[in-house]
Amino acid sequence: MEATKKTIPDNTDPDNDVWLSPLSLGFFINAKLMGLNIILSIPVVLADGTLDESNIGPLRCDFSGVDVRSVKWMLTAGAPIHENLRRTISDNFGGVHLTLEWATSETMLPAIQLDESTKKPGSSETLVNGIQAKVINTETGEECGIGEEGEILVRNKLARYSGYKDNEAANQDFDYEGWFHIKDYGQLDENCNFYIIDRIKELLKVGEGHESHVSASELESVIFEHPAVANVVVVGTRNYDTQMDEPSAFVILNPEYSNNSKIAKMRVEQFAAEKLTGLRRLTGGIHWLSSYPTTGFKVDRTVVYRGSIPQK
Numbered sequence: 575m576e577a578t579k580k581t582i583p584d585n586t587d588p589d590n591d592v593w594l595s596p597l598s599l600g601f602f603i604n605a606k607l608m609g610l611n612i613i614l615s616i617p618v619v620l621a622d623g624t625l626d627e628s629n630i631g632p633l634r635c636d637f638s639g640v641d642v643r644s645v646k647w648m649l650t651a652g653a654p655i656h657e658n659l660r661r662t663i664s665d666n667f668g669g670v671h672l673t674l675e676w677a678t679s680e681t682m683l684p685a686i687q688l689d690e691s692t693k694k695p696g697s698s699e700t701l702v703n704g705i706q707a708k709v710i711n712t713e714t715g716e717e718c719g720i721g722e723e724g725e726i727l728v729r730n731k732l733a734r735y736s737g738y739k740d741n742e743a744a745n746q747d748f749d750y751e752g753w754f755h756i757k758d759y760g761q762l763d764e765n766c767n768f769y770i771i772d773r774i775k776e777l778l779k780v781g782e783g784h785e786s787h788v789s790a791s792e793l794e795s796v797i798f799e800h801p802a803v804a805n806v807v808v809v810g811t812r813n814y815d816t817q818m819d820e821p822s823a824f825v826i827l828n829p830e831y832s833n834n835s836k837i838a839k840m841r842v843e844q845f846a847a848e849k850l851t852g853l854r855r856l857t858g859g860i861h862w863l864s865s866y867p868t869t870g871f872k873v874d875r876t877v878v879y880r881g882s883i884p885q886k
Contacts, residue, residue, distance in 0.1 A: 778810035822858030
């Protein structure tokens with residue numbers, strides 16, 4: 575499947591717009607050629623004041639005293655984002671659309687969703703010009719049909735990549751036809767809409783045979799729907815007797831519910847039990863934390879998985 579979609583928003587004003595971006599130099603050069611003004615920076619460096627719990631985390635940031643009306647467009651990348659979290663961030667910026675970008679150093683920008691009118695419910699993004707993509711079965715390697723889930727492979731016709739010098743392990747991600755194994759799990763529809771479910775390494779093995787995996791981010795998205803949940807991370811706790819993963823949720827309670835935390839926690843657990851059934855059931859339970867261990871600004875899932883952080 576090959577893309578035919580545009581990659582610049584309709585409301586772009588190249589004479590007056592400034593783009594605050596932590597993106598790569600290659601993306602910067604491309605954007606300059608398209609007439610955009612860009613400031614390359616890590617967003618937190620531009621933040622006003624000291625970084626602490628009051629301004630780290632999308633739901634804790636206070637924009638009440640900040641005029642954000644000039645913001646036209648926002649990008650996020652690096653991991654799937656819950657649709658309800660996307661809406662929350664968008665609402666904090668007055669309804670500005672938050673785009674989930676999908677890119678790698680090897681393939682540049684395979685897909686991005688800009689036109690909300692063509693976006694399908696649940697889709698992540700649309701292939702850009704010059705990109706080919708296909709989905710293969712993770713067990714057999716055979717190409718999947720439209721709407722079938724598997725590993726997503728891409729091939730860039732504009733900038734063919736010849737591989738890393740003296741790095742055989744990295745080059746194994748490219749096959750003999752030039753397809754790059756991005757190691758993301760998802761599906762494609764007939765209109766080039768991507769449905770990225772999760773990183774393959776984040777999938778939890780909860781049963782035997784094909785389609786016996788569930789996505790940690792999918793489970794997180796469901797739990798996050800409850801208003802008493804400020805944040806949630808789902809990891810698979812390995813059961814070595816069955817060789818299966820037991821999905822376990824590590825939840826931070828919304829501070830607004832701290833006065834009745836016992837009741838709030840009970841309702842969250844009931845909510846999860848009703849919403850997550852069958853293979854998606856949280857067999858590892860729900861665990862309550864006051865904070866997450868981090869590496870940089872990302873949650874360190876390895877530490878969470880090992881259970882070496884105190885529960886609240």
